[in-house]
Structure formats: C-alpha cells, structure tokens
Amino acid sequence: MTTTPVSTSSIEAKKKLFDMVLAFVKSQCIYTAARLGIFNLLQDEGEQSLESIAEKTNTKPERLYFVLRALAHLDVLKQKPGRVFASTELSDLLVTNKGPSMGHFAMHIIEPAQWDAWKVLEDALHTGEVPFERANGKGVYQFCQDNEWSGDVFINAMSFLTNHAVDALMDVYDFSRFETVMDVGGGQGGLIARIVKRFGCKGILFEVPYVAETAAAYLQQQGVDKDAVQIITGDVFVEIPKGADAIVMKYFISAWNDEDAMKILHNCKQALPPHGKIILLQAFVPDLDEPKVAPDGVMPGVFAVQVNVAVPGGGWRTRQHFQELFEKSGFVLEKVVDTQTNLSAMEFGRKS
Ligand SMILES: C[S@@+](CC[C@H](N)C(=O)[O-])C[C@H]1O[C@@H](n2cnc3c(N)ncnc32)[C@H](O)[C@@H]1O
Structure with a gap:
C-alpha cells in the first residue's frame, strides 16, 4: 500500500489555522474561569482539588474539569496528580480582586x-x-x-x-515641559496620576460623569495630592475645558469615526493656547512594510477589528491616517515616539 506523503508546508499551514480557528475556546475558558473567580480563589487559598473548586464556585465538577484541564494545557493553571489545580504566573495576571x-x-x-x-x-x-x-x-x-x-x-x-x-511611555516621553496636562477621556485617571507624580506638572482629568464618579478615590489611592489633579466632567462633543497647555488622548480618538474625531479635534483646538500640544497615545496599525506585532505581542491590525466591532470609530488607524486627520483639523505633526509596548505617541502643535 502506498501513502501520499503530506507536505510539511501543508502541516505547518494547518497548524496555524487550527490555532486560529480554536482561539475562541481559549478566550472562553479564560473568561469563564475569571467570572467564576477561580484565579482569585487559587491565589488567595492555594491549590485545590477539582471538587473543592467546584463546590466553592457552585459548578458541576465533571463539566468544570474540561475547562480547568484546558487551562492547564495552556499553562494558565497547573494540574497536579489527583485532579488538583494550582495557580501559575499567567493565572496570577488574571486575578481581579487586587x-x-x-x-x-x-x-x-x-x-x-x-x-x-x-x-x-x-x-x-x-x-x-x-x-x-x-x-x-x-x-x-x-x-x-x-x-x-x-x-x-x-x-x-x-x-x-x-x-x-x-512606564514604558514615561521612559521615552518627557511631560515635564508642560505646566498643566489634561487627559481627555482619561478613565479613572491612571495616566494623569502617573504624569503629575513623575513630572510635577498639574493635571486635569476630563471624563463623562459616571466614570469620573470613582476617579477621585482612585487618584487618592494612587497617592496623588488632592489639588494636583482637577476632575472635570462633560462631553467632548459639547466643549473641552481650557486651562491645559497639553492634551493627552489615549485610546480615545480611535473610538470615533473621522467626522466625529474632527469635531473632537476642533474642540481641543478651542481649548488649547497657541503654543499648546496634543499628544495622541495609540497603537498604530502598521503600514504594509512595517512589523505586524508590537513589542508586547499585540497585533494592532487584529485588535483594530475588536474596536471596530464595538464602537462606531474607524478603529485603530495608521500613523499616516492619524496625521492627515489632525492636519485637516489645524494641527501639525511635531514628533513621533515609540515605546516598548503597543503604545506610541504622536505630538501635534497648532498650525499658526
Ligand atoms: C476607550 S476608553 C479609554 C480610557 C483611557 N484613555 C485609557 O486609555 O485607559 C474611552 C474613554 O472615553 C470616555 N468617553 C466616552 N465618550 C466621552 C465623551 N463624549 N466625553 C468625554 N469622555 C468620553 C469613556 O468614558 C472612556 O473612559
């Protein structure tokens, strides 16, 4: 009997595709274990038998086992003899109660x-x-x-x-030349907290009311002086407050399509003094000849689909596309800085 040899390249191609097609199974196992609090449990209480984890998470052990075993095969958990599971470096990164x-x-x-x-x-x-x-x-x-x-x-x-x-951003981008930095759509204020603490400038956090609600407590937790960061709530489409000589926007403009982005940039221009700068902090989707994977493993071109599925924006854009958008809105590119993560900075000044 003769068998036709399978070409190595075809095996390699199939390996790649199997991994891609089954990627959602990995995501779902991680999601489900996180929701059940299993990563927290194993870190807080140490290794446990399947039965103990099932009892504490109100799940059926015989079904839970498949999820835990898969996570162990992915190094997210460690499986020991007797169906005992323990935390690993990866599961510790997924703990949500700290x-x-x-x-x-x-x-x-x-x-x-x-x-x-x-x-x-x-x-x-x-x-x-x-x-x-x-x-x-x-x-x-x-x-x-x-x-x-x-x-x-x-x-x-x-x-x-x-x-x-x-940290990777602050190692390569100096905010100390600004008096007041405003983070537009800055979430709970993690970035502005780090900027004011490291560079000694004043900060403004501009956010929608419900997100800003928890920001004061978060900033305090980060050790930020009470008067170092002013929290202002509002809507970027209505007005952006004055008072800062630099505006940072991290993963913010990417949520909006070009038309909305230009409205936001118009309001930024109104808010900034003539010497003011906008620092766009983003992952940039690579052009054809650029590396597809960022230093931290993120593929911006793939992640951009997730953003595009979730929000009305154009998703993550190339540097060129962002530059054109800002230029049409009255700004001029002055500097581009890459970091050791997927985040890069593009600094724009106002056109005179
Ligand atoms: C994708 S998140 C980015 C948060 C933060 N910059 C970061 O990188 O972690 C976008 C943020 O913009 C805020 N936001 C959304 N619409 C806004 C609006 N119309 N005016 C002001 N902030 C808004 C959201 O509440 C959210 O915190």
Missing part, C-alpha cells in the same frame, strides 16, 4: 454583550452598522453605564491597559 488586571481586560472584551456583537458581524458588514449597537440596541459606553458589572469591568480594563503601558 486592582485592575488583565482579568478585567479579558472579562470586558469577552463578555456576552461583546460576544453577541461578533454574531452579527457578517450582517453588519452588509449594512454598515456597528455590530455592538445592532446586537445590543445601544453603544458600548451607554451599555456600560446601564449595566453595573460591565461598567465596573470596563473601567478596570482601561486602567489595566494604562498601567501596562505607562
């Missing part, structure tokens, strides 16, 4: 409302709708405001992303 973590990020982007958006992606590609809005009848920000758990997880997910990137 401040913002990657666990919040996982729960935010994998939560059912987000998942529902992916189910209607194909239809939405035909109609041009925002999948999240089609699936949930409202935008992400409104959804998070209306659903306490989702809102809390979202805020913590954003704070995690800030903490993840901020």
